[in-house]
Amino acid sequence: MSLTLRQLRYFEALAREGSFGRAAAAVNISQPALSMQIRELEDRLGAPLIERLPREVRLTRIGREVLRRASHVLAEMAELEAVPRRARGLMGELKLGVIPTVAPYLLPVALTRLRARDLTLEIRVREAQTAQLLAGLEAGALDAAVLALPVDTGALEAIPLCEDRFVLAGSAARLERLGPAAEDLRPTELGADQLLLLDEGHCLADQAIAACSLDPTRRRVDLGASSLATLCGLVAEGFGLTLLPEIAVRSELAGAPALRLRRFSAPEPRRTLALLRRATGGMQEDWFAELGAVLQASLGDLLDQAHRIAPVAE
Incomplete structure (x- = not known):
């Protein structure tokens, strides 16, 4: 046998x-x-x-x-098994991974657009941290994943989606203590004792630590927060400050009306979001480019909304 x-x-x-x-x-x-x-x-x-x-x-x-x-x-x-679908473009079944600091904001917009293109498209979404999504791509359990660069791409190919800048979020009183809004504000001026970040393992926490030049071994207030929504609710009530990606601005302000925002001076800290898939040695991959275009447009809408709420200095 x-x-x-x-x-x-x-x-x-x-x-x-x-x-x-x-x-x-x-x-x-x-x-x-x-x-x-x-x-x-x-x-x-x-x-x-x-x-x-x-x-x-x-x-x-x-x-x-x-x-x-x-x-x-x-x-x-x-x-x-995916070859026939990929040769025909974005149709059939799509297994998409998204990191938690992107999924709640991107998916409601992007999935609506994807379904509008093809109602028969079967979309399976996995929300997980970067290491798990990379493992899923390598194992073939995911067709593509939205991640924040840089990552060890190895045998992966990427389509850059957008530059997602960080704004400082907190209560009005907390932000006023930093000085007038017209003054320059740099992330390196924030102390580890006042900055609340996500649990270890979230790439956003690592990016915030790097942007603020913090010592990664120095513990901040340990609240065990696993979502930006939790952090925003806390800082809106005066429990410190946090870095908020632009794509999350509209949603998090709606959930925490007392939250206030302040822009950093140029160059503003940011992350690059990208769509990744396994490299296939030149195989025609129309579906990947189509998916990338939909995600780029969806993220563009979120960034436009953020710029209206927190205008970027010219």
Whole structure:
């Protein structure tokens, strides 16, 4: 009996979930059926792939090597299955990843535009931090992802989408303490003791630390905030200051009416947002350019709204 892709998918799910019960639920089969498929895979390879413990499974040394190669095979199969759709352009199924500091603002605008282009387009969105999205691209679990540069692109290709500048957000009283609005304001003038940032792992926190030249080992007020909305609600009530991307300005002001904004002096700190996908060696990728154009237009609308609310100095 030959190895099957089904067995490899089941084995990958088991390695990812760490138990037969969770893996069976993830691939939508019964636990005995999954166990039988894994046994057949081990028999075919002639070696144990997992250690069966009371409450979990653990990969053997051979199992880890099989998983590495199986993941590569499955990623290539995902690419193969996507060839017809990609050759025809942006249609069929689209698996898109977006970082959390972009998703709540971009997706409502962009998904509406994508559906208006093709009501049959099936869009599956995954919101996750940069490292998880890069892993999803590498494994073929995602077609494309919206990330903030720089990242280690490796075997990835990118379409730059926009320059997203940061504005300083806080209560009126907090901002007034920094001096008159007409005075120059630079991010390096902000102290670590007054700046609230997202949890570690969010690229926006790293970018803010770099922009303000903060010591990354010095702890700030630890509130465990995992979203910009939480941070904006806190700083609107006077609990420090935060850096807010322009694309988030309209939404966060609507959610926290007491929030006030102030522009930094030129050159303003910013991040570059980009759309990334796996490189395909010159394969025609009309869908990627089409998707990039829709996302660029959607982000452009968000930036225009931000500039009306917080005008950029000429």
